[in-house]
Every structure is written in structure tokens, then in C-alpha cells.
Amino acid sequence: MNAPAFRADSGIPGSGIFGSEPDSNAGIYRYDDLDRRFVAERVEQFSNQVARRLSGELTEEEFKPLRLMNGLYLQLHAYMLRIAVPYGVLTTTQFRKLSEIGRKYDKGYGHFTTRQNLQFNWIRLEDTPAILGELAEVDMHALQTSGNCVRNVTTDQFVGASADEIVDGRVYAEILRQWTIAHPEFTYLPRKFKIAIMGSDSDRAAIRTHDVGVIAKRNEAGEIGFTFYVGGGLGRSPFVGKLVREWVPEQDFAAYLEAILRVYNQYGRRDNIYKARIKILVHQLGIDKFKAEVEAEFDRLPRPKFTLAHEIVEGIRARFAMPPLETLPADSTTFESHKAGNAEFARWATVNLAAHKTPGYAIVSVSLKPAGGIPGDITSEQMDTLTDLADRYSFGEIRVTHAQNLVLAHVRKDDLFDLWRQLDAIGLATANIGLIGDIIACPGLDYCALANARSIPLAQAISARFADPARQQAIGELGIKISGCINACGHHHVGHIGILGVDKRGEERYQITIGGDATLTTAIGDIIGPAVTEEEAVDAIDTMVEVYLANRTDGERFIDTIRRIGHGPFKEKIYAAD
Amino acid sequence: MPLIEDGRPAEDSWTSIPDGEPVPGDIPAIISFERWQAERDSFAGRNTKLGVRLKGGTLAPAIADDLDRFALVAVEFPKFRDGRGFSTARELRERYGYEGEIRAVGHVIPDQYLFLKRTGFTSVEAPEGTNLESWANALSEVSVVYQPGIAKDDPNPLINRWLKPQAAQG
Numbered sequence: 001m002n003a004p005a006f007r008a009d010s011g012i013p014g015s016g017i018f019g020s021e022p023d024s025n026a027g028i029y030r031y032d033d034l035d036r037r038f039v040a041e042r043v044e045q046f047s048n049q050v051a052r053r054l055s056g057e058l059t060e061e062e063f064k065p066l067r068l069m070n071g072l073y074l075q076l077h078a079y080m081l082r083i084a085v086p087y088g089v090l091t092t093t094q095f096r097k098l099s100e101i102g103r104k105y106d107k108g109y110g111h112f113t114t115r116q117n118l119q120f121n122w123i124r125l126e127d128t129p130a131i132l133g134e135l136a137e138v139d140m141h142a143l144q145t146s147g148n149c150v151r152n153v154t155t156d157q158f159v160g161a162s163a164d165e166i167v168d169g170r171v172y173a174e175i176l177r178q179w180t181i182a183h184p185e186f187t188y189l190p191r192k193f194k195i196a197i198m199g200s201d202s203d204r205a206a207i208r209t210h211d212v213g214v215i216a217k218r219n220e221a222g223e224i225g226f227t228f229y230v231g232g233g234l235g236r237s238p239f240v241g242k243l244v245r246e247w248v249p250e251q252d253f254a255a256y257l258e259a260i261l262r263v264y265n266q267y268g269r270r271d272n273i274y275k276a277r278i279k280i281l282v283h284q285l286g287i288d289k290f291k292a293e294v295e296a297e298f299d300r301l302p303r304p305k306f307t308l309a310h311e312i313v314e315g316i317r318a319r320f321a322m323p324p325l326e327t328l329p330a331d332s333t334t335f336e337s338h339k340a341g342n343a344e345f346a347r348w349a350t351v352n353l354a355a356h357k358t359p360g361y362a363i364v365s366v367s368l369k370p371a372g373g374i375p376g377d378i379t380s381e382q383m384d385t386l387t388d389l390a391d392r393y394s395f396g397e398i399r400v401t402h403a404q405n406l407v408l409a410h411v412r413k414d415d416l417f418d419l420w421r422q423l424d425a426i427g428l429a430t431a432n433i434g435l436i437g438d439i440i441a442c443p444g445l446d447y448c449a450l451a452n453a454r455s456i457p458l459a460q461a462i463s464a465r466f467a468d469p470a471r472q473q474a475i476g477e478l479g480i481k482i483s484g485c486i487n488a489c490g491h492h493h494v495g496h497i498g499i500l501g502v503d504k505r506g507e508e509r510y511q512i513t514i515g516g517d518a519t520l521t522t523a524i525g526d527i528i529g530p531a532v533t534e535e536e537a538v539d540a541i542d543t544m545v546e547v548y549l550a551n552r553t554d555g556e557r558f559i560d561t562i563r564r565i566g567h568g569p570f571k572e573k574i575y576a577a578d
Numbered sequence: 579m580p581l582i583e584d585g586r587p588a589e590d591s592w593t594s595i596p597d598g599e600p601v602p603g604d605i606p607a608i609i610s611f612e613r614w615q616a617e618r619d620s621f622a623g624r625n626t627k628l629g630v631r632l633k634g635g636t637l638a639p640a641i642a643d644d645l646d647r648f649a650l651v652a653v654e655f656p657k658f659r660d661g662r663g664f665s666t667a668r669e670l671r672e673r674y675g676y677e678g679e680i681r682a683v684g685h686v687i688p689d690q691y692l693f694l695k696r697t698g699f700t701s702v703e704a705p706e707g708t709n710l711e712s713w714a715n716a717l718s719e720v721s722v723v724y725q726p727g728i729a730k731d732d733p734n735p736l737i738n739r740w741l742k743p744q745a746a747q748g
Contacts, residue, residue: 034736038722045719049689057709062687065659148659178724178737184696185668188661254725265665266637302672305726312737 027160027320028091028397029174031139038181039141043132046070050129069149069187071142072128076449079123081131082145087155087173087197088116088400092387095398097138099383105131110383112368112376114440114491115194116154116400117145121447143181148189150180150261154196156204157401160320161363161409163355167199167216167224171317172253175308179254186261190268191276193261194233206402208232208241208522209494211278212260224250230260230290231282232522234488239279240522242287244294250313252298255306259298263290323395323410328360332413345420347469348431353416362413364394366406366423367430367438371467372460375441376404385426393419403440405433435472436480436545437463440491444484444501445508451484453501453508458482461538466545475545478558479518494518496559497541498525510537514544514570515562528571540574547573580710582702585691585717587710590703592629592650608652611636614644621647631683634660638669645676652703655684664697671698671728691716696727 031039046066053063073080083098090098098118102110105127106120113119123131135141144151153176155169156162176195180186186193196205199216207213213229226248232241248256260278267285269275282290339346354363366386368376378386386406390398393415394408401407411419423429432438439462442448444455459482466472481495485502492498498513509531516525532540545558547570552561562570581590594608595601601609601621608629614621621628629650630641641651651670653663663682670676682694683703691713694702704713724736 032739034722034739038720038724038736041720041722045689048715048719052709052712057712058687062658066689148661175737181724182693182720183725184693184723184727185664186661187693188659188664188690262665262668266662270660270662300673309738 027322028089029086029170029316029319036136036139039136039139039143042070042141042143042182043129043136046132047129065147065188068147069144070132071145072123072125073146074449075121075443075447076445077447078121079125079128080447081120081123081128081142082113083118083120083135083140083142084145084152085117085140085400086177087153087159087170088157088402089159089170090398090400091138092390092396092398094138094140095383095387095390097134097140099380099387101131101134102383103380108381109377109379111374111443112378112400112404112406114402114404114442114489115145115152116157116402117152118400119443121443146192147187148191148193149187150176150183150189150193150195153177153180154194154205154210154402156198156200157365157399157405157407158204158354158363158409159199159399160322161356161361162200163357164200164202165357166201166218168317168320169197169199169205169216170320171313172214172216172226173197174316174319175254175313176257179257186265189261189265190270191273191278193264193278195257203519206491206494206518206522207520209234209491209518210241212257213241219247226250226253226256228256228260230294231279231287233277233279234491234493235277236274236486236488237280237283238488238493238524239283240524242282244287244291251307251310254308255301255303256294256298258306259294259301262297263293267293322358323397325358325361325410326412328358328412328414330359332360332416335413335416338417342417344431344469345417347473348420348429349416351431351435351473352433356410358410360413362411362416364408364411364416364419365401365433366408366428367432368405368428369432369438369463370427370430371437372464374456375439375459378406382426382428385422386428389419389422403433403438405438431469432472434477434479436466436475436478436541437472439463439480439482440495441482442484442489444482444490448484448489450487451501452486452503453484453510455482455484455490455501458499458501458510458534458537461534462541465538465542475549476557478545480541481516491518492516493524494522495525496562497544499537502531504531508534510534512537512540512574514567515559517559526567528567529575543574544570579706580704580708582691582704582710582713583700585714588701592627594631594652606649608650611641618644629679629681632666634662634684636666637662638666638674641670642674645670645674645678648678650679650681651676652681652683653699655682655686658685658687658690664693667694667698668728688712688716692720696723698728 049066052058071082106122111119153173155173159169193211195212196210197214198205209232215227228244229241230244264278268281352365393411399407439459441455441459445451479496481491482499483490483492492500494516500511502509511531513525517523581588592606601607606627627649630648631652634656653666667680679700681701682699
């Protein structure tokens, strides 16, 4: 006899309805009383764990994973608290709270990460219970932002708004958020586990660099299903994710992931931390054997217990309803006339806007990469103003991108000029999304105990060198990614230009790679030569840009030119200069 | 070492027999999986309950064919961070339909107790000197769960809370 798939709990108020009803804000999943109870209980549990550590009942070895699963790291100079931003979406109420916490408990700023989360780098241990309490007030927490568990699920920052969207990835990211919270079987995995979901043909979530990368799609009948890639990852052994199944029906979405996790939990290596990620298991077993194990596990999983009921999916989808957009003409004469009259605004509009699925609207990317600035940093003052702007122009919602920028997803084209002026007034109108100044960098040796070299000063020097927005635009799409050590938090392997900080006899040096690609045509970059100093690295990038400009054909991007002419001309020019 | 059941200290009716020592025929005895493999024929006529202890690296399929011989399976956690045992217990229950006692032994901490229960463990042999109060608290600290677990009395999975009652019968 099959157990019932799902048991209704008559004790839960408002069966069939969860959270508050959609309001004038963008469709954002809102906690209901049970979500809140869970977070409150976890905060209380962590306070008890801290107390048990202080009393000596828990050893440091035992306490560490518990602390990490609550987002609390010990860095070089202080504790760091990494706050979960599920799939990068925040309400302005939450954003305002983050600004307040930055002001009250940190140094008046916060730092957005490549997992669409927010880190505070200067936290005092004794303040953490209070901070977690304040976060809980706005339905936020720091759970599973670290540790060997399933981490925050990331997705496309344009989700639910983009003109090219096929499936709304937030729905499935939210299902996974719930499915993987305090999972009884998969909270002590061999190593951390990162999942990304993408719902359009252009990959804005680096799908094949994840432990599991999912592409949501539709078949000819219009049904939703998922392509699963597994075993991608960067770090010291970079691997491109391999296809494990082309089509998993929606109802089996959670079950298929469960099968992958169970194979990994049982057979993933636990003898060596550097070989413990699922990419090594996939590599050592071979994708065919791995796939056979997963399929066997998947077939065995009891149904309908692991079946995702259609009602659940639709219930969650309803929470992400499109905000009340107006019916507008596709073109805005206000927008066009401001572009014609203001070259700077026109450049920003060309570089930082993306196509919205609704006529008369645009998606705005807010760059956190000013010339000479620290990638991903934002001050509490900037956050306050941006919060007001998001309330006024984008339905009270702000997204975080994995490239460490922010997004206002639903802005009327008529409002773009006003928005731009106000962003410009607080230094958030840098026109460089996807350009050479839009550098991804890990915190590096300025903060991180693992780093070999600093990432931030190099990022600042590069963005200062290429400060001229006209030059950046002329160079076109070019992604630089910087990691301060081989753990590759800055994703250097998949940067068009990647930079890895190394320690050469106590000196900071930088190894340069080219030809990496984080989209579905994923490629790991090649090292072009010996590591160089910070200053030489900036010069080398300048040289590479010159080689590219001299060789490119019409409309050819940097990465295309590299693919066409090979790495030789770049290497020769850089190292010939010696 | 204290035995814990349902959050409370419990009397242990089982005796663990080290490899090489004779296995008493008149009391419930736990032997190692390795011993079972080497000496299985010698237990053919045994009328008293037998239990088997699996090392961390011994997964459920290894013992699957012999489960009807055992009233207890002890699953060892070499380190509390080594989470294979959670899958072992779950497979014993879900894949092989095992209904006997599953006991967690080795390095486990109270903070894992809820997960142990939810993957099918019935008892825990806690490390010597453990704080019994922490084990008692561990089951009630967090009352909300989000995904299906193993136990019949598992709290209602949160992700199912939007289902209308008729759909829930499915």
C-alpha cells in the first residue's frame, strides 16, 4: 500500500493560502507563520548551541559546522556573517533592514557575493544573536550559507521579467529552498553543495559551474521539465558540469535531486577535503556509471511520497505573480528624447538595461563596480536611497546578481531618466554592466584567511585604468574575474580574463588565464604564462585589450576573437614586452 | 554509554560482543558486520535476537539480503560530520523495508538527533559524558520540517501545507 503523498494538516490556518496575498509590490514569496516559527526556533537553537560551546559541552570541532550552518565565519580580522538572500530577491523592507544592520553592527556598508548573498565583514561574535533576531523580524536569516549542506539556490537575476524567459525559475528555486532546509539526510554531506536554476536559453546563472545546474524548459506540449547537469565546479580542480538527464518532468523535480544527493552522500569522498565535491565523484565514477546510480536511486524512491504535487507548484507560482504593470506602448517618447539629449544617459541605457517581457518596461542593472571601487560593496546611505527608488520605480523589490550587482526588474521606460539621475547622485549609475569594469572579485587577503593574495586592490586598479566609460563601451563585453586563491570564489577559471592570486615566496603574484566562459558554452580558461605583479597584471590586461581591438572583426566579442585567433598573439605580446 | 530513546535515557537490553569473544546464546547480542560475514553459519541455530554493527563505510546494500536475521542494525558514525549513516538508515527503511531497531553509535551529537529520528533511527548510543538534557531538548527545539521524513509520526512536511485536503489523499 502506498502511503498518502501528502498529509494535510488541519491545524494550519488558511489551508491553500500561504503568506500574505499579492499586493502592489512585485510578486515575492512571503513567509507565513510556519516559516517564521522555523526561523525563530533556529535562532533560539543557535543561541543554545553558542551557550553549550561556551560551557564546554560542545567541542570547537563540534561547534564549527553548527556555526557555519548559521552563516558565521571566522575571517582574518573578525567574524563574517553571510546572510541568505534566496535566489537573490529582496523586498525593500528587507533591504532597509540590511542597511540598518550595516550601520549598527558593521562599518556602515555591506558586501554582495557571487552567491547572491550579502556579507557583513566586521561582525562581533557577541552581536550575532541580536543581528539574527533583527533579521528574523524581516523574514531573513543566515542559514545554510556555509557548511557542508545544500547552499542558497541561485538563479537568473532577470527571472520573472526577462523577455527571453521560458520558465520562471523562482518557483523552483523556492521549492528547493523549502525542500533543502534542514534536510535530515543531507545536512552532513561530504562537502558544500551548490545549485543554480535557469529558465531561459541564455545562461545568466553559470549553470555548468555548479554541483547541480538545472535548466527549466517546456516541451512541445507546453509541459515544464528540467535538464540536469551535475559535477560542475571551480576550485583547484575545475570541471564543466556534465549532462545527466535531458528531461525530468516537473512532478519528479525534487525526487531527481534527492536521488543525486543520496548517491553523493553515500559515495562522495570523505577522506580528502579537496576531493570531496560531487565533481570528483562524477569524474572518478565516469558520468555513465554515475548516471546509472542516480537513475536506479530515482526509480526506487517511493512514490508518491517524493512526487511534487501540481497544486504545490501552482501555489508557489501564484506567489510570484507579476506586479500590476500598466498597459503601455512599447516605445517611450520621454525615454527616447532624454537619450537623444544626454549622451551619458544614452550610454547607461545601452549598457545597463535589459529587455522586459512587458511593453513599456525595462530591467535596470545597478552597477556596484564604480571606477576604482570595491566590487559588490554598498554603503548604508546608498542602500537607503536605493530602497526608496525601488519603492517608487520597481514595486518594492531589489535583486542581487551573481556578478555582485543589483537589479530593479520592473521599471517604466518613462521613469528611466528620473531613476538614472537619482542613481547618479549616489554614485550608482556606472555604465559598465558586462564590460571590463564589471569585475567579479572575492574578498581576498584583505579579509579571508584562505587567500594567498589580495583581490580588491587589483580589481580597483583595473577598473581605475579603464575608468573611461566610452572606452569601456568601445571594448564591449569582457568579463574579468579575480580569485585570491585556488578556491576560486571569484570564479577566475570562467572569466574571459581570469586572475588567480598566488603566493610566490611571500610575495603576492597573479596568474592570468584567458578564454574562460561561464555560460552554457562553459570553458575553463588557459594560463598564459608565469605569474606577474599587480602592476604588471594591469598592464597585461591593457595589452590583451589592445591585441583584441587590433584583431577583432565587426561585432566580434573579446571571447570570440580569442576563439578565432587563439591565445598565441595575446601571450606573445604580453611576455615579449619583458 | 547511555542509550537514548524518544529523547530519554533507556535501559539497554542489548550487549555488544567484541570480535573474538564468544557470543552468548541466551541474551540479545550485537556482532560486527565483519564477524557476521566470516562466521554466519555459526549463528544458524540461534534462537535469541541478533544485532549487527555496520562501520561508517558499510552501506545498506551490504546487509540487505540478511536483514531478516537481525532485530537490530547499529550504524556507526566515525565522525559526527560523516553523514553517510543518515542515508544508510533511510535506505534500510525505505528501500529494504526493514522494521527492526536502527541504532546510531559512534560520534553523534544532540544537534543531529532530529535528523536521526527523521531518517529512521530508533535509538542512539550517545557518547560517554553526554549532556542528557540536550538530547531531551533536541527533539522539540525545531518543530517545523519542510520535507518528507521516514517516520509515520513525522510532523507534517511544510512544503505540503498548501495542499487541499482532497489532494492530500492522493
